[in-house]
Amino acid sequence: MAPSLEGYSSFKHFLVSSPSEYVAHVETNRPEKLNAFFEDMWLELGRLFKKLSHDPNVRVVIFSAVGDRAFTAGLDVQAAQQSGMLSPNSALDGARSATRLRRHIEEFQDSVSAIEHCEKSVIVVLHGISIGLAIDLSCCADIRICTKDVKLCVKEVDIGLAADVGTLSRLPKIVGSSSWVKEVSMSARMFGADEALAVGFVSRVLENKAKAIEAATELATLIASKSPVAVQGTKNILNHSRDNSVAESLRYTSVWNAAMVQSNDVSAAMLSGLKKTKPRFEKL
């Protein structure tokens, strides 16, 4: 088993280990409840990814969950009901209830978005039951891979809601078929690994969870061996590009690289390219 990553022992709901140099592995740790999330968990998840974002010992993050049964069954509906989050507070009028809900949703969104805003590459491994919040979370990752037996579902309409912590904002921008996005989002029907691969939701399907973690670790190790200046810049610019015109993106890129080409990594990379050696890059 991979050693724990230093500095993360205070996180209660997530295990954080280091399977290889510069690679962190985050695992949701509530297998007895199919890794379903309650409020305290997602707030912690947000803080965790904020910390990983600036940790110089981390270049790539793998995100999966403990146990074979589920990446996550989504929102812990029972907990949500007890918190009163989804039920109207009869003491409030419609506008005040709406304000309370909006603030709550924004806080939830911020926690989930921390994965997208993490400056390091994030690879999510979807396995077993991966529904509802599983899609919101994984849409924030950079790279999605899954197991053959994964059970995926944009589940929210089944509890009477439009998905509001990211799926509807991000899913249409990360896959290639709007018809498919609308079909699965409006019907809440399950879909599997083959379909996920065909529409581009995941870029790889592996035999089982062990194999998927192995493949993720290999890919993470490869990315972690590259210049962190180059990889973090690539992530930053790609996320900017998604939300801007090509002209605007080119402008931003030229400004970004005007500073970022001034690193020792360029000569280190070129030199090791010529010498066929493995370059070493400073932390970032």
Next chain:
Amino acid sequence: MAPSLEGYSSFKHFLVSSPSEYVAHVETNRPEKLNAFFEDMWLELGRLFKKLSHDPNVRVVIFSAVGDRAFTAGLDVQAAQQSGMLSPNSALDGARSATRLRRHIEEFQDSVSAIEHCEKSVIVVLHGISIGLAIDLSCCADIRICTKDVKLCVKEVDIGLAADVGTLSRLPKIVGSSSWVKEVSMSARMFGADEALAVGFVSRVLENKAKAIEAATELATLIASKSPVAVQGTKNILNHSRDNSVAESLRYTSVWNAAMVQSNDVSAAMLSGLKKTKPRFEKL
């Protein structure tokens, strides 16, 4: 045959039936002309989808055409020529001709866009000849399915025009290959069901028209059984997301759901989830 939907008997060019509860089936009814459109037809189509949009008895719309030969052969070019729409009015100078044409195109666009703006889910079934306007119309639907024998074509360059009632604005945003979009749009070559599925234009291919209508009806019935608050919200947010950045989309979503979570549908959906019963939702 499905019963007519109440309140739609005044529409001349389209049949509107109700194959299942909360599902409307719109069929273009000009099979003798391969369901080709003339001005009066698209104006009526616009009015029809505006009415469906707010009809509380409708949650999902299936859109197909009468007869096996064609979904539509597109614009009725002969009629268009007779109307003088495509030929210059020699009494007008270039600027005044352009103004007349722009106003005409905008009106045409508005009619077609009524399908996209319809608040209810729209499933289009493409069958037989489906060229020119067929692509403009189906790009506005939420979900596209087709028959194995469908003959698709972005036909406009063949009549000396860039497509101007929606295909060029929407097609690149609903499929995953820009190279393919440009190839079919610039060459006006035919493409079939396999290609349409591979690039994500349609999300399902069925054996023949009967099977496709059956599949559409099943899917429509499934979606119609969900909370209309959830499904209509999902459509609204996904359409917003297409045209806005992720950050803007998250903001809009939180405001949308601040009101929409305050429905009885959430508890109805959850309760029936626990009780394994079929929930009933109020009309919307």
Next chain:
Amino acid sequence: MAPSLEGYSSFKHFLVSSPSEYVAHVETNRPEKLNAFFEDMWLELGRLFKKLSHDPNVRVVIFSAVGDRAFTAGLDVQAAQQSGMLSPNSALDGARSATRLRRHIEEFQDSVSAIEHCEKSVIVVLHGISIGLAIDLSCCADIRICTKDVKLCVKEVDIGLAADVGTLSRLPKIVGSSSWVKEVSMSARMFGADEALAVGFVSRVLENKAKAIEAATELATLIASKSPVAVQGTKNILNHSRDNSVAESLRYTSVWNAAMVQSNDVSAAMLSGLKKTKPRFEKL
């Protein structure tokens, strides 16, 4: 061999021939260096595509390279190092170095973007080694086809850089899987024709370079036989659509076509459609 295209003999690094009427074929001509680019080459490439853009004798451009080994091995790193472009000038402080670099990147971007801004359709044929700059260049083309043996790679992180002349701005907008884009961009791993086709990067894969050039020429000839008013309008509107909302794109389209429908091409196209003859269109 195709005859040279008139007016292009002064270009030193590129061959420009005319394999069929209204079709230009541009070939990078530095096979002994795997068609790697140095500064003088991309500046010339920019000027070349600017000239093609307004040349009335050209309607479609095919872009490939001389020799079987490589479309291009990308930036000529040795030449780049000698020019001092990638190494810091120790006489300058960080801000002044950044300014020098930014101006340099912008000039490089402008040359590459000339392919996108070329008003005529551009078909790129990727063959053999096609890495680094190969992706930046081909993302600007309208249509991408490749050979079975093509070796593709978003190579930049391997030299310590985020790609800055277009790949990161355009690649996510022309293929359908964000997960795949991030995987290949962050890892700099090679990918082949099958993968390129599956994600929609290319729209066709051919057996070998000869077959690919043949297919490109056939497609180019088909497009060149259509109304140039219609084809150029289609390109212009599709590029606009990529960077704007659907509503904005529809507005732009109606203004564009208000002028463009006033061509003789519409009646010529319709007439030849009825008469089953091949229409002739005026130059543009």
Next chain:
Amino acid sequence: MAPSLEGYSSFKHFLVSSPSEYVAHVETNRPEKLNAFFEDMWLELGRLFKKLSHDPNVRVVIFSAVGDRAFTAGLDVQAAQQSGMLSPNSALDGARSATRLRRHIEEFQDSVSAIEHCEKSVIVVLHGISIGLAIDLSCCADIRICTKDVKLCVKEVDIGLAADVGTLSRLPKIVGSSSWVKEVSMSARMFGADEALAVGFVSRVLENKAKAIEAATELATLIASKSPVAVQGTKNILNHSRDNSVAESLRYTSVWNAAMVQSNDVSAAMLSGLKKTKPRFEKL
């Protein structure tokens, strides 16, 4: 008194006269209620401006109201209450009430926006009480002039609402002080002609209503004497510019003028410039 404009006699709530060639004068006609609006009125207003937009006999519209006391006292709150528009329908849950309200607001917005979308120049004359809806309506006009005694107010917070039919969307884009916009919008305090002129809300202040109408008519007549191709293009491009970047606006402008310069107006205007005669332009 100015003669009635032909074709507008069916409008019930508005007088439409023609004080000079190509100039229409629209007057809200409910002086006994301080020209307060109820639903039927704004629906008619929307239809009226849609008709003016394409009427070739109209080039400029002046918009004022009957009587000296008020341009409009805004929404007729009593009528609104009776219609149930502002009071919750207890039979509906929060989400369904919200949907009913949203549809209602959108319809109201569309009516008001018809003034902005009118292709002809609109000059509004604000006089007397001009509060609430008066600001929403006048923000849609192109040119605002007012009388010395005008009483202006962004009134909505005083009835417990954020202004939702246009003031908050347009006011910050048509005046030069955000601090002032927020002060008057959040406090609902009255402001007068001097303040309106200082912040650029109006471009002229006149002694009294008669003088203001006279000035508006003079200005309208001047604008109506110019090429309608030029004036309508100017309005269209300025409205586009407000919502787009400079680069996007330049692109749109070049496409717009590519058609619009092809008018007889250019030579007519130039010729009369040389000959010092008054040019005549065809209708548009």
Next chain:
Amino acid sequence: MAPSLEGYSSFKHFLVSSPSEYVAHVETNRPEKLNAFFEDMWLELGRLFKKLSHDPNVRVVIFSAVGDRAFTAGLDVQAAQQSGMLSPNSALDGARSATRLRRHIEEFQDSVSAIEHCEKSVIVVLHGISIGLAIDLSCCADIRICTKDVKLCVKEVDIGLAADVGTLSRLPKIVGSSSWVKEVSMSARMFGADEALAVGFVSRVLENKAKAIEAATELATLIASKSPVAVQGTKNILNHSRDNSVAESLRYTSVWNAAMVQSNDVSAAMLSGLKKTKPRFEKL
């Protein structure tokens, strides 16, 4: 002197009192250093405005500073130098220095932006020396008022920097003269109250600090007496409007108000309007 506001005693660098019901008064408390800011201060300021944002006892915030000499002299340059923030770390290459700086600037921006994101109305009172950071901070407020003797300056170019915590992003959007914005930003020249009023930077000028605080309190008390649903909605929609097209803003507004009209404030406001009484609104 106004009583302290409950719950804010832990803030070290700012006094928070309550001069009237629902009004909070925040005062920067470092008069001996002309209220210059160091890192710990702006981080605390960010947390302070986040707390005010959701505090139901607060509807309006007045922001000024202790002492008559300065609102703030800006960044405490000496402290900044000691922190090493503005000097290069020679152990880092250019790219790593840039990353360290970018993260630092983002954190600083987030603290400042908390004023803009505060859901309650913010009135800033500029007095005495108000340079550099004073402009960044006050651009985030909703309403700006100042004293006659205020000394304003976009000071950053004088320390070799482009202003990076908000002035350049917000100032051009809140005043009406781009020529003036560029003149004061590029030259770092001082400007006074008259000029600030003429260009719309402030909406009121008062004789001295005491009078300005009095006027601010009066205005704050007026705004605090209105429906908080209406006022907070007005702020939210106006901020959205600044960054979006009119069409997008109208859409957002209709969704916002669909929930927000469902408050008791509407009937309370209307009733008290009829009865000429002072309405009471629930907290928010």
Next chain:
Amino acid sequence: MAPSLEGYSSFKHFLVSSPSEYVAHVETNRPEKLNAFFEDMWLELGRLFKKLSHDPNVRVVIFSAVGDRAFTAGLDVQAAQQSGMLSPNSALDGARSATRLRRHIEEFQDSVSAIEHCEKSVIVVLHGISIGLAIDLSCCADIRICTKDVKLCVKEVDIGLAADVGTLSRLPKIVGSSSWVKEVSMSARMFGADEALAVGFVSRVLENKAKAIEAATELATLIASKSPVAVQGTKNILNHSRDNSVAESLRYTSVWNAAMVQSNDVSAAMLSGLKKTKPRFEKL
């Protein structure tokens, strides 16, 4: 008289002198024709400002014209007519004429936009007749000052055109009154210095041309004495801000400054601030 600036003697239509260190003064030199522009002139103007943009000896540009009578009378209409630019080519159909015109307008726009894209500060001095193109050109400058007797006019509607080389795209974004912009653009009425100052079009009015040049030189000299890293960054970020949301602008600013704070100018500026000496900055 100021000495000529080295390296600019080949420009035929413009005088380029250097009244003070790092300041260039560009003067249109066709006083006998009221400095009216023909095609060769604006193409040269574009090249001139491109050269100034990267000239390390230039930090600020003053732009005026030779002679007291006119900054420019705009387009030389006679020359334009002779070039056939404004008259239809009867050999071309409407679409082909439109294409020819669009390409022509784009080239014209690019020349004018070179002033905006010039990385150095540009101060325009408007004097005497300043109509038509005068407004397009001056809208691209950063700072506008004028003489008391200036005669300004958005003249284009008087020749049957909507202004298409920049006025309609930029004017509404640089002044504070939309009502005024529309009034002067739709009516082509003259306006003077007072009005220009009141709406924020110019930031200063001087007694006569000599005084205005003097004031411009003084301001230019002041700006030229500041860190060029800081001033050029300020211009770049302000231009970006105009076309982007506040959030986007803040992101861009943090990336920009991450490189630009790494200059020697910061310590030089701070040191000279403490020592009360005049700092010297390296060229840029």
